[in-house]
Amino acid sequence: MRSREDLGSAIIRMAESGNGVMEISRLLNIPHSTVSKALKRFRGRRTKEDRSGRGRSRTANTTGNQKKVLGRLERNPRTKKNSTRKMAKAIGI
Structure with missing residues (x-):
């Protein structure tokens, strides 16, 4: 092929x-x-290459956001506030 x-x-x-x-x-x-x-x-x-920036961007997966999430989990790992959506909304992702 x-x-x-x-x-x-x-x-x-x-x-x-x-x-x-x-x-x-x-x-x-x-x-x-x-x-x-x-x-x-x-x-x-004038090129056979694809355009740049195609596909879904990965803007939420940054080092800063990862540290924010890990910090919240370390403070209180058993709380019900650790739902993924609620945590993302609280952090502002």
């Missing part, structure tokens, strides 16, 4: 050498929509 990077490079090379979307699709045995999306990404950004 080819990796996504290898496939993207092959699509771009074939397009630059003059092959059309359907021909590239047939030669690489992949859907033409995949070829179209790869070429659109390349033409728009």
Whole structure:
């Protein structure tokens, strides 16, 4: 199985050498929509890499927030206030 990077490079090379979307699709045995999306990404950004900042960010998992949570748990580990949601709301996460 080819990796996504290898496939993207092959699509771009074939397009630059003059092959059309359907021909590239047939030669690489992949859907033409995949070829179209790869070429659109390349033409728009001049790179085959994904945009940065995609996916869910992990802003709540910082060292400071971890210390706040651990401090609350060390003070009183058996209290009912240690529900995850209540603690997050109290800390301001």
